[in-house]
Amino acid sequence: MPTRTERQAVSVNGVQYRWPDRPLVVVCIDGGDPAYFRQFLGDGAIPNIARFVRQGFSAIADGTMPSFTCPNNMSIITGTPASRHGISGNYYLDTATGKPVVMTGPELLRGDTILSRFADAGARVVSITAKDKLRKQLGKNLEIGKGHISFSSELAAKATLRENGIENVLELTGMAQPGMYSMELSLFVLEAGIRLLERSRPDLMYLSLTDWVQHKYAPEEAEAKRFYREIDARFGRLAELGATVVLTADHGMNDKSNAEGRPNVIWLQDILDERFGKGDTRVICPITDAFVGHHGALGGFVRVYCQGSATPRQVIEAIAGIDGVEQALDKANVCRLYDLPPDREGDVAVISRADVCIGGAQAEHDLTGLRGHRLRSHGGLSEARVPIVINRPLSDEYRLKEAGGTLKSYQLFDYALNGVALS
Numbered sequence: 001m002p003t004r005t006e007r008q009a010v011s012v013n014g015v016q017y018r019w020p021d022r023p024l025v026v027v028c029i030d031g032g033d034p035a036y037f038r039q040f041l042g043d044g045a046i047p048n049i050a051r052f053v054r055q056g057f058s059a060i061a062d063g064t065m066p067s068f069t070c071p072n073n074m075s076i077i078t079g080t081p082a083s084r085h086g087i088s089g090n091y092y093l094d095t096a097t098g099k100p101v102v103m104t105g106p107e108l109l110r111g112d113t114i115l116s117r118f119a120d121a122g123a124r125v126v127s128i129t130a131k132d133k134l135r136k137q138l139g140k141n142l143e144i145g146k147g148h149i150s151f152s153s154e155l156a157a158k159a160t161l162r163e164n165g166i167e168n169v170l171e172l173t174g175m176a177q178p179g180m181y182s183m184e185l186s187l188f189v190l191e192a193g194i195r196l197l198e199r200s201r202p203d204l205m206y207l208s209l210t211d212w213v214q215h216k217y218a219p220e221e222a223e224a225k226r227f228y229r230e231i232d233a234r235f236g237r238l239a240e241l242g243a244t245v246v247l248t249a250d251h252g253m254n255d256k257s258n259a260e261g262r263p264n265v266i267w268l269q270d271i272l273d274e275r276f277g278k279g280d281t282r283v284i285c286p287i288t289d290a291f292v293g294h295h296g297a298l299g300g301f302v303r304v305y306c307q308g309s310a311t312p313r314q315v316i317e318a319i320a321g322i323d324g325v326e327q328a329l330d331k332a333n334v335c336r337l338y339d340l341p342p343d344r345e346g347d348v349a350v351i352s353r354a355d356v357c358i359g360g361a362q363a364e365h366d367l368t369g370l371r372g373h374r375l376r377s378h379g380g381l382s383e384a385r386v387p388i389v390i391n392r393p394l395s396d397e398y399r400l401k402e403a404g405g406t407l408k409s410y411q412l413f414d415y416a417l418n419g420v421a422l423s
């Protein structure tokens with residue numbers, strides 16, 4: 001048997017990845033805006049992450065636009081921008097059928113995942129996600145029967161050997177089934193990862209958390225600090241077990257409420273209906289998912305489809321003057337600027353300012369889940385910067401590479417596998 005470092009590199013979507021010299025654990029802290037690390041590194045609440053930053057590598061990278069969960073997780077796991085992997089939102093309008101579709105099906109994901117290609121090459125691979133909506137895409141082409149594991153903490157109690165490659169997950173972690181709106185949903189992912197690392201030392205683990213805490217609490221709030229203390233302790237444990245630990249986020253998070261605590265919303269469908277008539281344009285909010293209690297489907301990026309007489313140019317002119325709009329771009333420009341797939345883009349893309357969100361028609365958004373707290377959300381440019389922390393230093397070659405340009409979050413596995421200095 002060849003040793004780990006002697007094994008052949010694995011090619012995924014045109015990039016060669018070195019075989020990990022020790023277990024690699026990548027954690028995507030959903031909604032982990034760089035402001036949280038800044039706050040808690042500043043007040044000493046996250047000593048393990050502080051040590052990683054000191055002894056290893058840390059940077060702020062450009063995430064994928066729009067800054068939503070699905071596009072960014074897929075960028076990380078495929079090592080490609082959205083123009084290649086095709087996942088341009090959590091939700092999109094299938095223009096062939098005229099129907100909006102959740103963008104979570106593995107058949108919508110183009111190219112291979114790094115996990116499945118390493119699994120094919122003989123690595124043992126684990127994918128655990130808080131939100132079940134990500135599970136199938138992350139597990140695309142992963143042959144569960146061959147000892148690989150893929151499950152969500154959202155449906156942990158229902159995990160089966162046949163579907164997930166593991167059962168009795170509650171016993172494994174010693175935790176109760178966590179609720180969908182809880183910090184335990186994320187902690188469960190990390191606990192399961194620790195147990196599996198102790199038990200069977202898989203070669204590659206991808207652990208994806210949920211942004212419930214970040215949607216609800218700003219960095220200066222006590223509950224946010226409590227969450228970061230909890231995850232920091234678990235990152236410390238993963239490192240102690242000998243893993244290369246890589247921390248990142250899918251997107252940031254910003255407060256989008258006014259002085260009265262109500263969401264600062266541009267109801268774009270209502271504005272366009274008034275200007276062009278009902279049914280002429282259609283606004284799609286690609287943040288939409290089952291977690292309405294997080295955000296009420298209000299984010300910083302929407303797509304407008306021209307299905308009547310209004311042209312994209314007229315729509316852009318109608319939108320450009322609205323206070324709180326940062327950019328209104330036609331399809332060609334938004335695809336060129338943000339590396340997006342044209343066949344999954346609208347006619348006009350609209351991005352809001354950090355403190356503002358954009359909705360469709362006011363009557364169609366359920367905001368009951370937001371009662372009692374300020375809306376914090378994401379989707380725009382202001383939430384597209386994400387931290388990358390690795391608990392090992394980079395080689396000289398990668399230090400130079402990083403200094404020479406803007407790091408993209410889809411290069412994460414390249415940095416984690418090819419970029420760390422071998423010790």
Ligand SMILES: [Zn+2]
Pocket residue numbers: 030031068069070211250251
């Ligand atoms: Zn997210």
